[in-house]
Amino acid sequence: MTFADEHATFKPNASRWPWFHTLFAVIERQDKGYLLPDADVFVLWNNHTMLHFMLKILQSLLKFPESREAPDFEFSPFGVVHVDAKTGQFKRVNTVFAKLMGRTVAQLLSISWMDLSQLGAATGLSDEIRLFADERNGDPLRMPPVEAWVQKLSTPDGSQVVVEVSFLTRVQGPQDTTLWVLIVKDIASRLEAQTRLQVSEQRHRVLADSARDVIWSMSPMGEITYVSPAVEKLRGVTPAEAMQMPLNETLTPESAAVSMQYFQEVGQALQQGRTPQSFQGELEYYRKDGSTFWTECLSFPLMDSNGGLVEILGVTRDISERKHYEESLRQARIQAEKANMAKTRFLGHISHEIRTPMSAIMALTDLLLRSDIHAQQREWLQQSQDAGHLLLDMINDILDLSKMESGQLVLARQVFDLSTVLQQVSDLVAPACARKGLDFRVVLEAGLPDKWMGDASRLTQALMNLVSNAVKFTDQGHVLVRVERLDRDADWERLRFTVQDSGIGLDPAIQIDVFEGFERADSEQAQRLGGMGLGLTLCKRLARLMGGDVGVESMPEQGASFWFTVRLQVGTDDIHPGAGLTSSGVSDEVLAGRRILVVDDNGSIRDIVRQLLQMGHVQVDTAENGLIALEMLQKASYDLVLMDLQMPVMGGLEATRRIRQIPALHKLPVVALTAGGFASDLDTWKALGLTDYLSKPFDYKKLLAVLNRHLPASSASSTSLQEDA
Template identity: 35%
Template sequence: MRPATYIYLFIFLFSPSLFSQELISISDSLLHLKKKVYEFKNEGSFEKAMITLNNGVKLAESTESHKDLIDFYNLYIQLHTEYNKYDKARVYMTMAYSVLNYYNYPEGKALTNAFEALTLLENDPEEALAIIENIKSNITLEDKNNAICVNYIEGLINLKQKNYQTAQQIFEKILPVEHEFEKDYIRANTLLQLAKINYETSKFINGEIEASTALNVANEYNYPLIKIKAHHLLANIYENGGNYEKALSHFKSLTAIHNQVFTQETLKNNEDIAVKTESDFFSRILDQMNKDAIAQQQTVNISKLTSVLSSALLIIISLLTISLYRNNQIKYKTNDLLLKKNLELQIAKEEAEKAMQAKAQFLSTVSHELRTPLYAVTGLTHLLLEDNPNSSQKEHLKSLKFSGEYLLNFINDILQINKIEANKLKPENIPFDLRKVLNEVVNTYQQTAKESNNELVLKISDDIPSELIGDPIKLSQIFTNLVGNALKFTENGHVKVIADVKKSDFKNILVHFEVQDDGIGISKKMQTTIFDSFSQGSEQINRKYGGTGLGLAIVKSLLSLFGSEITLESELGRGTAFYFDIDFGISKTTQEEPEKVKTSLVNDDFFIGKRVLVVEDNKINQVITTKILAKKQMSCDIASNGYEALDKVHENQYDVILMDIHMPGISGLKTTEEIRKFNTEIPVIALTAISLDESKDDFYAAGCNDIITKPFKPEEFYETLAKNMINNSVSSES
């Protein structure tokens, strides 16, 4: 036995972390290490399993136990495949094959081949199945441990190939499991695979039973990876059966286990130990190669070799000296250049920051100034709709109301287009009716279509569910731009809006959208830049048709939020067609109409006689707010600035205060702070056009109870008033 063997024996036999202090044989040491690897692997301790494996390989190498060495390499492969680290598994597979090339161990080779088939499963399942068939036809597996592993992998491959009957027969033959080290672990995994087969073949009751049994075994012996897989499968089974409460419970359980097992620290430690182990492997290989090289060099003439090496060394030193000198010269010049460039970049950075601040201030001002007149437009429109207009006026007023609301959202998205590029703006995920959204867009443009003698047609597939999960506002903006563009460049023709199902399951639906026209078309040259900001077909087109050239750029930016891309087909004089796909969720329940949900809080009698203080400096806004309050028979006082508001709150009792923020004298926030010094109970609601640089947190910090953004929907306005007045009365009683 070599000297190194005694050293390794001493380490492994007397290490308190792995073995007792009594003297045991090398064979027992190797067997004990294998057992510990299985235990650590099954309980999810990747790092401990890797350390134990590394020790096992060292001991097997030092004692030239080739069979055990191959077994440890196969354990490396098995560990990494269970964690889906196939690239790492192939590294150890190469090591196993290198030993198998000169050591005959058929069963070990069969297991290595089986694991190779497993790594090929995703990309080449046919080849994987061929490898398994070759193993079965050429080798009789006497070792029960190896036989079970090969059969289990064969079952996985057939399951992946959807050979459900064959896979089921294979897995059922494995039970009851007779494995020396992981009988219960394989039993739980086998039950889990049988549950998957039943799930895939719609035998959900059987699947539930087997998955639950697998979960019980995993809980009893603490197998985290199996727990995660079992919870996930049970969640899918219950969700498919409509038992969403149980499905959610299992999803929460698997998330909790996953977060506990796969922490950032654990993942980092796993990666570090994997890299270190590979490094140890390659270091040992290099050491062996160096030893071989030294042995060969002993047969060479030492003096001649020394002479050659000395000459080579002198040449290398000379070259290195020259290289270092040149590198130092280059380094000095480069450092000087970098200092100058850094200074230039710092100046450019400061200029860019100033420009961004100026842009933000400009957008903030524009935002506020546009919202103020929009409040008048939407408010007056609502009041006119409440005055029982005739049917033709009513349709026009509804279109005006929709356009006003759209314009507000349009302004918001224009102000936040820089957030899209910075990935800060995310689409909403709320229930909505796709047909309603598209009909509103089309109805808005029907009058425009008539003026250009165009026919505007909407075609929506009957297969699209009545309620989807997505962002209706941004979707409306996309179609408003596309339909508006199509009508602008089309006369005496047709514009079609089409929505059809491209792919669907019980959770999601991929909808294919098209907007087609037979207008003037777009040239091949302009198709490459048509989605750029401020891009128009040509200067002549810009003069004739007008527009900012932002429409398609906004469409492209908004679609990027949905993970979608827009494409077009066009020919001059023959029209244009725009295409894109969006993935929506499918709502499980029918959402109540928003108005019903909101007005269910109180009835109209609640508002009668309520007294409101409106703090607002704009005369038109005073009139509109007063009339909207009067619709519910509320009385109100007007304060044109903060000082008047403070006097009125001192002198009178109010149920609620509507506070504008931007006023002459003292601001609405300062006024609210002063009110809170002597009255902490009265609800104060900020009624304001929030600008880009304002934070809602500042409003609440000043003492506001709630915020209503101008312009608003009257239904939401009344709901917010009622909510705050009710909350105040409840707190007063308590």
């Protein structure tokens, strides 16, 4: 006997199970005096193993039609029975079928198929079998098509077993009876699995259909196989329309390119035997009316046990509101940046307008103090100058806080001497301490290095705020400054500056907010001591800018101990300190015989600067704007130019740019006189050729310090811009 088998798999929606078409070509078979015809057998099955068993059974039956000892009859893992085609009587059963029915083989051979079957006695098994024969033109010599059906069979305990019954073949029994060979398979577990699958599919379909997000699936061939109803609300198209739309009508070109890139990566992963990665990203979709909207898309490749791609499951969520919110934030940020820029310009303008008259007041006071006046007048002028410094400190605090809030405050990184910082603070508070009779001391931890890398100007400012507060709130006793090293982290070290006084102290309840803006101990103290409470706020922000923090320990009438920490790097001798931090001495000896051009649109400032310079025997010329200054520079030789920045006709920046275009004036020191400059302006000034700058208001000592930096040698004209301490 020879046979060939061919398998054709249909789509899942065409049939739940594959059909195996097996053609048996019985060339010649004769046994016990009868001839078996050729047979076409259609077997409904779902795996190759059962097909193998069925073929074995068929071979056994062909070889041993009457033998109960046929080896493959009992070998089958499924129930196999011989049933009389007319009476339905069981003529032969295997033990598998007997166990399935809860009976012995002998018990089954004494009853008929109809005793177990729920098909009904009206038609009987033979009638149904003849129906198949009739469909084959009633030819009794040819096999009917093998079909399968599902029915229930009864067991002795009254329960029912759900089975799948298949016609396998027919054989000729004793006394010319026709026996039908049936294969009986228990499918209870399969039906249960099918039920669970159907329930699961229904559950997921309900979830998908009711979800606000669009759920979709795609076949390995790139065909959309499912789109949830939410797509209609999202895009204005039905699920059926969405499934048929090409990619260029679904996604914008940029998003379509992103999608195609992902699918290519999936294909590459499959070719290389890897599991494809999931996708998460933002894609821009088209609506039916042509408008677009943004979505967040998630897709997950679903793989089978063999590593093959089953489908790609995706979820698409509308993020239009989030995009609108992000865009509004972006626009708000742009507006905030514009507002900050406008605020910076406004502060610069206000600073210029305030500092210019302050410069005149303080410079004139300084000139008067240097003149021949009696003691009472000197005391009045000193009080006036102290008030001016207090007002200037308040203005500086307000401007510095504004710069911090707008991100305009930039810390310098230069080597400085800690001893110089402490000396500057001591010099500034010494007069006030002397007038009050306070003992002022500075204590350094033993072995503390003197050279550090950081912003000495801001460190001095933070320390000065604490020290000046201590002097202000202490009427008798002492003010002590202590500097100590806390810890070290790689190249960085943390220093702690503590200012201890014997003043009025603070109530513990107030200490929580004392570093917040505009906070004071109480209204009585505020009226008695004055101030806006900005110094401590500024100290806190400066400390945090320098990687540290602030704190206070105090009790009423028992003094206070304010501290702040900073992170600094130890400096080295091979790095030059910044301008204004060296202790080279301030002397007016270098001024004698020098010629300086003062350019400022304010006549009072020009006169004051001229008088201050003339005290050092300097020849001074003045100009009221940059254009006049250019003309004067081309007619006479000058050692240095003091240039105001904000002037009519031609400002200081434009004038400096033109000065640098004249070869003979390329190295001429040009020092800006500014009342509104911020650290963010330094790079611009340097690029335009300014050598240094002097902040208004200034006194004779500060003016001399700047001139000493740039007049001793012509090479000093290339000095970098540094903020004057």
